[in-house]
Amino acid sequence: MLDEGYVTADGRQIGGVMMDMRGITLRFGGVEAIKNISFDIREGEIRAIIGPNGAGKSSMLNVISGFYNPQEGEVWFHGKRRPPMKPFQVARQGIARTFQNIALFEGMTVLDNVMTGRLTQMKSGMLAQAIWKGKAEREETANREVVEKIIDFLEIQAIRKTPVGRLPYGLKKRVELARALAAEPKLLLLDEPMAGMNVEEKEDMSRFILDVNDEFGTTIALIEHDMGVVMDLSDRVVVMDYGRKIGDGTPDEVRNNQEVIDAYLGVAHD
Numbered sequence: 223m224l225d226e227g228y229v230t231a232d233g234r235q236i237g238g239v240m241m242d243m244r245g246i247t248l249r250f251g252g253v254e255a256i257k258n259i260s261f262d263i264r265e266g267e268i269r270a271i272i273g274p275n276g277a278g279k280s281s282m283l284n285v286i287s288g289f290y291n292p293q294e295g296e297v298w299f300h301g302k303r304r305p306p307m308k309p310f311q312v313a314r315q316g317i318a319r320t321f322q323n324i325a326l327f328e329g330m331t332v333l334d335n336v337m338t339g340r341l342t343q344m345k346s347g348m349l350a351q352a353i354w355k356g357k358a359e360r361e362e363t364a365n366r367e368v369v370e371k372i373i374d375f376l377e378i379q380a381i382r383k384t385p386v387g388r389l390p391y392g393l394k395k396r397v398e399l400a401r402a403l404a405a406e407p408k409l410l411l412l413d414e415p416m417a418g419m420n421v422e423e424k425e426d427m428s429r430f431i432l433d434v435n436d437e438f439g440t441t442i443a444l445i446e447h448d449m450g451v452v453m454d455l456s457d458r459v460v461v462m463d464y465g466r467k468i469g470d471g472t473p474d475e476v477r478n479n480q481e482v483i484d485a486y487l488g489v490a491h492d
């Protein structure tokens with residue numbers, strides 16, 4: 223590959239293009255949620271997507287994760303064009319996500335919720351488990367090891383056995399991150415991971431996102447409204463407005479882009 227990437231201000235090596243969205247258009251009936259957008263995500267990068275409500279940000283993550291297949295455009299992953307896929311097939315390629323609205327099993331414990339993140343990883347089906355009990359047990363042990371490592375990493379050991387429904391909002395968001403990480407993704411998609419959090423919870427979540435990127439080498443694409451957080455965390459930013467892309471660059475470039483200022487940065491966001 224000709225394009226080898228770049229080194230960030232804080233000295234991290236960013237690699238070549240991992241995810242390449244080319245001319246994506248997504249329609250819901252008469253609504254064009256995404257209008258001919260192209261952008262890429264590089265290996266090791268923290269890539270932010272920002273823009274006002276209804277801009278098409280969640281729709282874009284949903285295209286990447288296979289929840290929606292676009293009417294036009296091409297999705298290229300690791301240098302290969304990806305055919306239309308179901309979300310579970312995309313997950314098997316090493317892409318995991320969290321949701322804008324928390325999607326956890328409220329009645330289940332933290333540990334069991336995080337274990338569900340291993341499902342795409344499990345090789346033995348029910349029949350295989352019945353016949354080759356030993357193999358299934360080894361797999362179960364390996365899954366538990368990964369899950370316990372992630373629970374330690376995100377500092378939620380103390381609530382492993384607590385039903386998720388009893389947790390405060392900030393911790394639920396962290397459990398959702400844990401479940402996504404349990405799949406050991408190469409690319410992690412976070413849809414507003416800090417929405418509704420207080421300052422302290424946001425600081426914790428920011429630190430965990432940076433640590434995940436640093437320690438596991440996970441590439442991250444995140445949607446976030448808090449511009450302070452975006453500026454601190456991300457290497458490059460895509461700005462969307464009414465389904466169009468109106469900016470793409472480093473946080474500084476985007477912050478000084480007049481169209482971006484007019485459409486988004488000039489007005490207050492919570």
Ligand SMILES: Nc1ncnc2c1ncn2[C@@H]1O[C@H](COP(=O)(O)OP(=O)(O)O)[C@@H](O)[C@H]1O
Nearest residue numbers: 250253255273274275276277278279280281282
């Ligand atoms: N499943 C859907 N069916 C119909 N319209 C949708 C659907 N999902 C999103 N939209 C529409 O697409 C546009 C972009 O929505 P969305 O991607 O959720 O924006 P954002 O995440 O930037 O707030 C909005 O006009 C929204 O109403």
Ligand SMILES: [Mg+2]
Nearest residue numbers: 279280281322
């Ligand atoms: Mg959204």
